[in-house]
Amino acid sequence: MRQRNLSRVLHALAAGGPLSRAAVAAEIGLTRAAVSTLVDELLRGGLLVEQGPGRSGSVGRPGTQLLLTDRGPCGVGAEIGVDHLAVCVMDLRGDVRVRAVHATRNQGSDPAVVLHALGGMLHTAAERAQGLGLRPAGLTVAVPGLVARDSATVLRAPNLGWHGTDLAAALPSDLGRVTVENEANLGALAELWSAHHVPPEGGPDSFVHVSAEIGIGSALVLDGELLRGAHGFAGELGHLPVRPEGRPCSCGGRGCLETYAGEEAVLRAAGLEPGPGVRLGALTERCEAGDPDALRAVKQAGTALGIALSGAVNLLDPRQVVIGGSLARLAPWLLPPVGRELARRTAVAAGGRSTPVPVTASPLGPDGPLLGAARFAVRAALDEPAGLLRS
Amino acid sequence: MRQRNLSRVLHALAAGGPLSRAAVAAEIGLTRAAVSTLVDELLRGGLLVEQGPGRSGSVGRPGTQLLLTDRGPCGVGAEIGVDHLAVCVMDLRGDVRVRAVHATRNQGSDPAVVLHALGGMLHTAAERAQGLGLRPAGLTVAVPGLVARDSATVLRAPNLGWHGTDLAAALPSDLGRVTVENEANLGALAELWSAHHVPPEGGPDSFVHVSAEIGIGSALVLDGELLRGAHGFAGELGHLPVRPEGRPCSCGGRGCLETYAGEEAVLRAAGLEPGPGVRLGALTERCEAGDPDALRAVKQAGTALGIALSGAVNLLDPRQVVIGGSLARLAPWLLPPVGRELARRTAVAAGGRSTPVPVTASPLGPDGPLLGAARFAVRAALDEPAGLLRS
Structure with a gap:
């Protein structure tokens, strides 16, 4: 229950931050006191920061605004398109911090070759993220096909010519849990979750x-x-x-x-x-x-x-x-x-x-699936604050 | 919470009865002891009956099966079609006990006239239900149009020529709460809820x-x-x-x-x-x-x-x-x-x-909306066991 409430505080700030403690309490329907305890734990764990008049040392003073950190845990999105590969690192606030797109021809290519190339791009992106004080807490891959989400496998992607391709086994293992999702779904989710x-x-x-x-x-x-x-x-x-x-x-x-x-x-x-x-x-x-x-x-x-x-x-x-x-x-x-x-x-x-x-x-246009993938990874991380606080 | 658990016992028996106490407990995920207390209250209130080897005086003995009563509270369904009116009384077990259909021409008719006729049919059906030991606990009316469910009003029914017709005000007030729902929706719900x-x-x-x-x-x-x-x-x-x-x-x-x-x-x-x-x-x-x-x-x-x-x-x-x-x-x-x-x-x-x-x-064919309406009323009653136990 405590983990769930920590997660609710994080999601409230992801959706509408910066917010005061009172605004967070109103948003998630808990008492101000309960929220203060949760916020203290998240501040200690480095997942939140404070800003505003009450910032220096006067924790909880009216006017202090809370927001998610732009350092620490981040989500990584990737996209395997028919003629491009793309990766993107998003901080907990939802800002894109690293982004790379390579034009390639993936149609009919050996999945191992494509995934090796994508692995290289992810490795480079993770290094750049580290330079910004960010550490990947999960990876979501957008693919043009049908997926088995529980096993991170592409079941069928006719436009790529892929069948039964296990992504988790072929991609870097140090980016957190790997999930895979259909690109059209991620495009719609990016829209659903976007500020505009x-x-x-x-x-x-x-x-x-x-x-x-x-x-x-x-x-x-x-x-x-x-x-x-x-x-x-x-x-x-x-x-x-x-x-x-x-x-x-x-x-x-x-x-x-x-x-x-x-x-x-x-x-x-x-x-x-x-x-x-x-x-x-x-x-x-x-x-x-x-x-x-x-x-x-x-x-x-x-x-x-x-x-x-x-x-x-x-x-x-x-x-x-x-x-x-x-x-x-x-x-x-x-x-x-x-x-x-x-x-x-x-x-x-x-x-x-x-x-x-x-x-x-x-307005997201063709970026939708990639942004949706990164946001999906960020949201999954916010769902499990224990993992973020421990790391 | 207790009311909610009483309701869950009732719904479990409506969906799959007769069941033993142990089977009910397994179905709704409560302990056998908790279920026994709930069942005792429902037996005392006359909403359940026991059958099977342990029936006479040996409450709770293995083999005793519980089922919903076929007396007491019942749901009433009604249907306003383009060329017919229908009513139906359903007991808590889901069995139809009273049913009447009248061929009429409702297209372009004065709603007051149609509702007066339907009120007469409902009155007769309620009397027959009373003769069977049943008492109406709610009425649901199926209409071919768009409805405002919270006010029991037909917003638009082009095939009838009705606009903004308040059904609750024009129908008998002694059948319990009046709800109104689109006939196509009730047809689908009848299918979803039916045993076949x-x-x-x-x-x-x-x-x-x-x-x-x-x-x-x-x-x-x-x-x-x-x-x-x-x-x-x-x-x-x-x-x-x-x-x-x-x-x-x-x-x-x-x-x-x-x-x-x-x-x-x-x-x-x-x-x-x-x-x-x-x-x-x-x-x-x-x-x-x-x-x-x-x-x-x-x-x-x-x-x-x-x-x-x-x-x-x-x-x-x-x-x-x-x-x-x-x-x-x-x-x-x-x-x-x-x-x-x-x-x-x-x-x-x-x-x-x-x-x-x-x-x-x-297999429900044209009966779907009427049966769905009656079942809707029964399910609404099972949602509120306090009302059933009090009456």
């Missing part, structure tokens, strides 16, 4: 988070929780049928959203040949330059995305739709057709309200 | 429950909980676009599932003119008789339903799909095309498994 994301009034948050790198995926946050699905496959927005007898899809179906709004489809529609160096970024540049083929391609993709999202909104009645990942950068051209389809197709779900569900582009 | 519904192994239940009377609705049970949506509109399966530029829908969209698989659309496709006496039941008879127009119409509807459900399955990754309501009776002809579409369109969500999500027809 304003929680709705009256009731828990719920949103559809669209992410698209090569395929189109999504993650669903319902009643404040990530929906994983019965087998871990929830969120396959890319395979919603938008033209039931339309283009054949690699999944075996026809007319899936992905065949109209997936990266390859959009690039081809814009007259670009998809390839390792030709990704959605190239399309963004053409849209900015006013290229009519690019603009038309993105508009068509937006219409298809809007049709699929209309289905999702009618089914789930979320508070909002968030476009993340590389698609976020296409927002100026993508959002209008998406909004048009939602407006004409979700009147029932909107209960006759004249304003349909709001659609926004996440 | 086998909970999945390893993890909480999740299913899409399709219900169709005039429109097509659904309710989503995810991780064992009903998803209501941010504004109470979740589950609008009928407005998933299945042919995006297809038939105009009353919602303002185009190509919604409802325009292909809704009652009116299917009846017309079968060459029948929809009307008060011509509902899905008539279509079932024609299918049974082998009428080719009826069979073709149901097959087309099944294909459209399968397309929409493919979207839902790809998005939610549920454990199963359950067809309820009037559609359940069309299952022999409806399920094959639904299954075909799911098989070709949900390979990704099925993770490459060769068997797609199972689709079953609920």
